[in-house]
Amino acid sequence: EVQLLESEGGLVQPGGSLRLSCAASGFTFSHYAMSWVRQAPGKGLEWVSTVSAGDSSTYYADSVKGRFTISRDNSKSTLYLQMNSLRAEDTAVYYCAKGNGDYSYYYHMDVWGQGTTVTVSS
Amino acid sequence: SYVLTQPPSVSVAPGKTARITCGKNNIESQSVHWYQQKPGQAPVLVINYDSDRPSGIPERFSGSNSGNTATLTISRVEAGDEADYYCQVWDSGSDHVVFGGGTKLTVL
Numbered sequence: 757e758v759q760l761l762e763s764e765g766g767l768v769q770p771g772g773s774l775r776l777s778c779a780a781s782g783f784t785f786s787h788y789a790m791s792w793v794r795q796a797p798g799k800g801l802e803w804v805s806t807v808s809a810g811d812s813s814t815y816y817a818d819s820v821k822g823r824f825t826i827s828r829d830n831s832k833s834t835l836y837l838q839m840n841s842l843r844a845e846d847t848a849v850y851y852c853a854k855g856n857g858d859y860s861y862y863y864h865m866d867v868w869g870q871g872t873t874v875t876v877s878s
Numbered sequence: 879s880y881v882l883t884q885p886p887s888v889s890v891a892p893g894k895t896a897r898i899t900c901g902k903n904n905i906e907s908q909s910v911h912w913y914q915q916k917p918g919q920a921p922v923l924v925i926n927y928d929s930d931r932p933s934g935i936p937e938r939f940s941g942s943n944s945g946n947t948a949t950l951t952i953s954r955v956e957a958g959d960e961a962d963y964y965c966q967v968w969d970s971g972s973d974h975v976v977f978g979g980g981t982k983l984t985v986l
Contacts, residue, residue: 791975793921801913801921801964803975815973851920862927863968863975864911868920 758782760852760869767875768842778835778852778869785833789855791865792826792837794848804850805837808859815859820846842876849873882965882978889984890955898981900948900965908967910948912941915980916961924963925950952983960985 763777778790792804805826806815814826825838835852850872853865883901890896900910912925923932925941928948938953952959965978 793975793977800962800980801915801966801977803977806975817974856926859968859973861968861970862909864909864923864926864966865913865921866923866926866932868922871920 758854758867760854760867762850762852762869762872765850765872765874767877769878770843770876772842772876773838773840774842774874776837776839776850776852776872776874778837780833780835780852780854783854785828786830788857789859789863790828790835791853791855792835793851793853793865793868794846795851795871796845796848799848802848806855806859806863807835809855810858813859839874842874844876847874847876880969880976882967882976884963884965884978884981886979887982887984889986890952891986892955892957894955896952896955896959896983898950898952898963898983900950900978901946902967903946905948905967906943906945908943908969910941910943911966912950913964913966914959914961915964921964955983955985957985959983 759781761779789808791806807826823841827836852869854867913921914924915921928943929941940951962980964980
């Protein structure tokens with residue numbers, strides 16, 4: 757069974773940092789692009805970032821570019837999101853999601869983690 | 879990047895057909911995917927590649943994509959279909975994933 761298990765989020769002060777991780781199992785992790793998607797309280801889904809399968813190219817939403825870093829460790833089947841310079845507007849549930857293949861025209865997310873809550877507040 | 883336009887809400891009686899739209903200029907040139915999200919749960923993929931159903935998704939769920947509008951159709955709606963639904967594409971111009979704003983489906 758394909759599973760994605762996110763690490764615990766937490767409460768962070770504005771300007772602070774937090775690293776999320778997502779442990780994958782049940783599939784060949786290195787073969788698939790992986791994404792982070794977030795959802796602010798009462799709002800819709802917002803794509804945050806994707807790391808490709810082959811050369812680990814990275815892609816970011818404008819709202820997080822320069823502050824967040826996505827990475828993957830294929831030897832550990834684990835996805836990461838390093839979040840720096842956090843702002844109140846980064847408060848959201850963060851979902852780890854498995855892509856259907858590599859990051860291209862048909863890209864979508866076919867398996868999602870349960871989500872982890874990040875709260876940015878003083 | 880651009881916006882995919884969805885109606886904020888759609889209401890339908892049990893047993894009837896619900897149609898949720900996703901609009902963008904020339905969306906037919908893109909592959910559209912749909913997710914269902916129930917309260918407190920993670921999203922679930924219900925339609926991919928415009929009209930395909932992933933394994934385990936009931937045949938009552940179908941999709942189409944033509945012109946400027948993609949449509950998710952749910953036939954013989956059940957109370958358990960009440961959820962938020964999101965459309966999604968991949969934008970080649972920006973290499974970004976784009977979601978629609980979401981539609982809340984209410985079963986009357």
